[in-house]
Amino acid sequence: MSRLIVVSNRVSMPSPDGAQGGLAVALQAALRESGGLWFGWSGREVEEFTGSVNFEESDGVRSAVVDLEAQDVEEYYNGFANRTLWPLFHYRVDIAKYNRSFGEGYERVNRRFAEPLHVMIEPDDVVWINDYHLIPMAMLLRDRGVRNRIGFFLHTPWPPTRLLVSLPYHERLVRSMFFYDVIGFQTEEWLESFRHYCEHELGGRSEGEYIHVGEKMVRAVVCPIGIDFKNFREASETREANAIAERMRTSLRQLTMIVGVDRLDYSKGIEERLNSFEHLLHTHEELHRSVVLIQVAPPSRGEVEQYQKVREKLNELAGRINGEFAEVDWTPIRYVNRGYARAELTALYRAARVGLVTPLRDGMNLVAKEYIAAQDPEDPGVLILSRFAGAASQMKEALLVNPYSPEEVAEALQQALKMPLSERKRRFESLLDGVRTEDVHWWREKFVAMITETKVPPGKG
Numbered sequence: 001m002s003r004l005i006v007v008s009n010r011v012s013m014p015s016p017d018g019a020q021g022g023l024a025v026a027l028q029a030a031l032r033e034s035g036g037l038w039f040g041w042s043g044r045e046v047e048e049f050t051g052s053v054n055f056e057e058s059d060g061v062r063s064a065v066v067d068l069e070a071q072d073v074e075e076y077y078n079g080f081a082n083r084t085l086w087p088l089f090h091y092r093v094d095i096a097k098y099n100r101s102f103g104e105g106y107e108r109v110n111r112r113f114a115e116p117l118h119v120m121i122e123p124d125d126v127v128w129i130n131d132y133h134l135i136p137m138a139m140l141l142r143d144r145g146v147r148n149r150i151g152f153f154l155h156t157p158w159p160p161t162r163l164l165v166s167l168p169y170h171e172r173l174v175r176s177m178f179f180y181d182v183i184g185f186q187t188e189e190w191l192e193s194f195r196h197y198c199e200h201e202l203g204g205r206s207e208g209e210y211i212h213v214g215e216k217m218v219r220a221v222v223c224p225i226g227i228d229f230k231n232f233r234e235a236s237e238t239r240e241a242n243a244i245a246e247r248m249r250t251s252l253r254q255l256t257m258i259v260g261v262d263r264l265d266y267s268k269g270i271e272e273r274l275n276s277f278e279h280l281l282h283t284h285e286e287l288h289r290s291v292v293l294i295q296v297a298p299p300s301r302g303e304v305e306q307y308q309k310v311r312e313k314l315n316e317l318a319g320r321i322n323g324e325f326a327e328v329d330w331t332p333i334r335y336v337n338r339g340y341a342r343a344e345l346t347a348l349y350r351a352a353r354v355g356l357v358t359p360l361r362d363g364m365n366l367v368a369k370e371y372i373a374a375q376d377p378e379d380p381g382v383l384i385l386s387r388f389a390g391a392a393s394q395m396k397e398a399l400l401v402n403p404y405s406p407e408e409v410a411e412a413l414q415q416a417l418k419m420p421l422s423e424r425k426r427r428f429e430s431l432l433d434g435v436r437t438e439d440v441h442w443w444r445e446k447f448v449a450m451i452t453e454t455k456v457p458p459g460k461g
């Protein structure tokens with residue numbers, strides 16, 4: 001079995017309390033099995049970049065990390081990754097910042113990663129690069145003589161061509177992707193957009209899964225990520241989770257709970273969601289004192305102004321809606337800005353009659369899958385899911401909505417709150433089936449197999 005080298009912006013090592021995301025667990029399992037290595041940024045800032053690598057081993061997983069200097073973090077991470085590519089890839093050209101120093105910082109940091117990384121790669125290793133922070137990595141590794149199989153997985157959407165061309169040097173970025181052997185997308189839609197760009201902007205042509213541009217070619221595939229189902233399910237059945245659920249029920253008394261759980265990010269559509277809930281309260285007075293929306297949104301990327309703005313906006317909006325509708329014994333929105341441990345999260349999902357997952361654009365969205373995994377099969381809740389989340393392509397039995405339309409979301413909420421048990425069960429069982437079989441282990445095995453089996457044409461390396 002070949003050794004797997006995983007590369008991503010941040011590295012996630014096994015933690016003693018076991019509190020980590022499904023992606024981390026799945027990649028750690030793969031690294032453990034293959035005796036591989038996880039490479040990335042340490043998350044630390046140093047005065048001056050030295051390129052020295054810190055190795056660590058924990059619970060059979062090895063990692064190698066480098067520190068970056070303040071300018072790197074500002075230009076590469078807060079700059080090109082989170083102020084340029086993230087909004088652009090989520091169709092937000094209106095807020096994407098195109099600053100030359102961000103692009104330079106991005107390329108510099110990618111080179112700073114490639115330098116120590118290429119010497120760690122042994123001839124039979126399979127290399128897996130993750131996400132938009134590291135798009136040019138294969139090209140930089142090939143420049144340094146790496147001839148191994150290299151795959152790239154994009155966790156976010158890929159934007160339509162007419163938006164992508166607003167990025168200065170877009171061609172340079174996309175051409176660098178032809179140094180990979182395989183590129184994985186979450187959905188057919190993102191893959192189609194990528195193919196469209198290659199054909200219309202680069203004069204490429206498609207042949208089955210392969211896209212050819214000039215002398216180069218790459219295999220482009222769909223491989224949707226899942227959750228660590230078994231682990232999640234088990235966490236939802238622990239005594240701790242049950243005790244928390246009980247506490248929540250007591251605190252909520254007769255109220256029917258709707259839940260939203262998201263990283264605080266404008267792409268998650270939290271503002272639009274609160275507006276939809278407000279619309280529901282306006283149009284359905286009979287629901288006053290009987291429903292509550294619990295919105296959990298731990299802040300992320302606080303260095304970036306757009307994130308500060310959305311945070312302020314949400315504080316204000318939740319306050320305004322509560323001010324308008326609250327009674328002394330009823331607050332319609334409970335808005336919480338912190339992260340929760342897995343047991344708490346599963347209890348929250350299970351206690352909620354409705355899971356309201358309405359991003360404006362999302363590569364996949366794992367919260368939708370977690371909500372389903374946590375439900376009580378005898379009395380499951382209803383998932384309302386944005387049609388613009390990658391998850392919508394797999395989760396057709398959810399109530400699919402346009403998150404920009406408060407009327408449509410409010411109607412779906414009404415439908416979910418009234419849905420009879422038999423229909424809830426039918427929808428849940430079909431959704432559960434997908435979440436269980438196409439889990440995160442299925443995903444990583446499938447993608448690693450795709451990288452491994454793809455023939456490296458002589459042009460690579």
Ligand code: ADQ
Nearest residue numbers: 155225261262263296298338339340362363364365366367
């Ligand atoms: P994210 O944008 O971070 O991921 P998502 O897929 O929803 O979005 O994953 C969020 C994760 O954070 C979930 O596992 C959720 O449980 C956890 N989380 C959220 N709020 C939390 C809280 N308050 N406490 C604890 N945990 C919380 C990116 C892409 C997605 C894609 C994933 C994986 O943007 O589209 O699905 O990568 O590929």
